[in-house]
Amino acid sequence: xxxxxxxxxxxxxxxxxxxxxxxxxxxxxxxxxxxxxxxxxxxxxxxxxxxxxxxxxxxxxxxxxxxxxxxxxxxxxxxxxxxxxxxxxxxxxxxxxxxxxxxxxxxxxxxxxxxxxxxxxxxxxxxxxxxxxxxxxxxxxxxxxxxxxxxxxxxxxxxxxxxxxxxxxxxxxxxxxxxxxxxxxxxxxxxxxxxxxxxxxxxxxxxxxxxxxxxxxxxxxxxxxxxxxxxxxxxxxxxxxxxxxxxxxxxxxxxxxxxxxxxxxxxxxxxxxxxxxxxxxxxxxxxxxxxxxxxxxxxxxxxxxxxxxxxxxxxxxxxxxxxxxxxxxxxxxxxxxxxxxxxxxxxxxxxxxxxxxxxxxxxxxxxxxxxxxxxxxxxxxxxxxxxxxxxxxxxxxxxxxxxxxxxxxxxxxxxxxxxxxxxxxxxxxxxxxxxxxxxxxxxxxxxxxxxxxxxxxxxxxxxxxxxx
Numbered sequence: 001x002x003x004x005x006x007x008x009x010x011x012x013x014x015x016x017x018x019x020x021x022x023x024x025x026x027x028x029x030x031x032x033x034x035x036x037x038x039x040x041x042x043x044x045x046x047x048x049x050x051x052x053x054x055x056x057x058x059x060x061x062x063x064x065x066x067x068x069x070x071x072x073x074x075x076x077x078x079x080x081x082x083x084x085x086x087x088x089x090x091x092x093x094x095x096x097x098x099x100x101x102x103x104x105x106x107x108x109x110x111x112x113x114x115x116x117x118x119x120x121x122x123x124x125x126x127x128x129x130x131x132x133x134x135x136x137x138x139x140x141x142x143x144x145x146x147x148x149x150x151x152x153x154x155x156x157x158x159x160x161x162x163x164x165x166x167x168x169x170x171x172x173x174x175x176x177x178x179x180x181x182x183x184x185x186x187x188x189x190x191x192x193x194x195x196x197x198x199x200x201x202x203x204x205x206x207x208x209x210x211x212x213x214x215x216x217x218x219x220x221x222x223x224x225x226x227x228x229x230x231x232x233x234x235x236x237x238x239x240x241x242x243x244x245x246x247x248x249x250x251x252x253x254x255x256x257x258x259x260x261x262x263x264x265x266x267x268x269x270x271x272x273x274x275x276x277x278x279x280x281x282x283x284x285x286x287x288x289x290x291x292x293x294x295x296x297x298x299x300x301x302x303x304x305x306x307x308x309x310x311x312x313x314x315x316x317x318x319x320x321x322x323x324x325x326x327x328x329x330x331x332x333x334x335x336x337x338x339x340x341x342x343x344x345x346x347x348x349x350x351x352x353x354x355x356x357x358x359x360x361x362x363x364x365x366x367x368x369x370x371x372x373x374x375x376x377x378x379x380x381x382x383x384x385x386x387x388x389x390x391x392x393x394x395x396x397x398x399x400x401x402x403x404x405x406x407x408x409x410x411x412x413x414x415x416x417x418x419x420x421x422x423x424x425x426x427x428x429x430x431x432x433x434x435x436x437x438x439x440x441x442x443x444x445x446x447x448x449x450x451x452x453x454x455x456x457x458x459x460x461x462x463x464x465x466x467x468x
Contacts, residue, residue, distance in 0.1 A: 048102025054095030137328035145174035148299025154179035158304030160188035217243035251279035298344035340462035381424025
């Protein structure tokens with residue numbers, strides 16, 4: 001059984017709701033649905049693609065989501081035993097289903113859209129969803145990971161197996177795979193999580209005006225936000241399920257343009273430092289100064305290609321987030337993300353950075369603070385800068401590869417955090433970045449002046465907070 005549905009999407013439709021629904025009926029006994037989308041794709045015409053089953057009752061729903069591929073695919077299938085990456089296999093419920101189109105870019109004249117739907121009732125098995133595993137490495141210490149990356153379950157070309165190999169090549173201990181608006185990457189990563197490399201459950205809530213990562217939740221979270229206040233709906237959906245919410249790459253080209261929710265973390269560093277991360281850091285600083293307790297994390301936003309690339313400044317784990325954990329497990333990683341007991345560094349071999357005040361560690365709170373102990377490894381010749389709510393309060397040269405110093409601070413305000421600024425290493429870091437471009441122009445609308453003048457951070461600590 002096959003049918004073709006045509007529609008015309010306009011900018012008025014986009015303004016009313018960026019999600020456009022094409023309903024179709026599915027009879028009892030159906031075991032597979034195939035959908036193909038055709039439209040005049042162009043620079044000013046990009047339409048995303050997804051699926052909802054009859055359980056969807058509108059935003060925010062907790063049931064009915066059956067898949068999302070954004071603009072990465074123009075077709076999908078959903079069956080009882082299998083599905084296109086990004087889509088959820090399982091029971092094909094009878095009733096009204098919807099093809100959902102994301103009206104990301106619509107030309108002034110609108111766009112003609114054709115959707116072809118085929119239904120099949122051949123006998124098929126009903127395959128269960130993958131079970132979560134709970135690996136643990138029973139050893140306390142500093143552990144390294146990347147908290148933001150993608151596979152072909154959303155808009156990357158590479159399979160989960162390739163991303164797994166890239167994480168092992170980088171020497172990571174944990175990895176969060178945050179595919180866009182879907183959770184189907186768990187098909188691979190749930191059974192493959194192990195004490196050698198713990199996979200953290202994640203999903204990137206992706207809209208046209210802001211991205212956020214959800215961590216530690218097995219269920220799908222509704223991404224169909226349409227107004228600024230929906231950020232608070234998102235926080236409620238996440239926290240009701242015991243998850244963590246992080247605001248992603250709040251900088252050009254997709255800043256966070258919703259109201260600011262009760263987030264647990266902020267991704268202050270995404271990809272190489274030169275990818276406008278000083279904007280994210282400035283906004284993080286402003287939020288801390290306003291009194292928010294917000295853990296700093298980093299993630300590469302690496303979209304795994306269809307081959308394993310060698311290590312370099314533009315691949316997985318650039319930057320790397322490092323946490324002190326009592327054990328390596330998903331629960332321990334999530335707890336450290338919430339508490340902020342860690343730092344972000346340029347790569348898996350980047351500088352180590354920790355600050356403490358007596359027994360108070362990063363992410364902790366001190367009643368008062370007059371001295372900071374800084375411990376740095378791998379940054380000789382660079383500078384350590386301490387910052388409070390008013391700005392920099394100390395600037396100290398790092399005189400050795402294994403360096404520790406007690407630094408007096410006078411009446412710091414609200415918090416103290418630390419940054420390692422490249423000095424001796426700057427020329428090398430710029431050369432590595434430009435070399436990785438292999439002759440291509442500077443990306444992300446960067447200018448030569450940015451390379452020449454912007455301070456390059458090599459590591460960022462989480463704050464020690466001050467006061468009750």
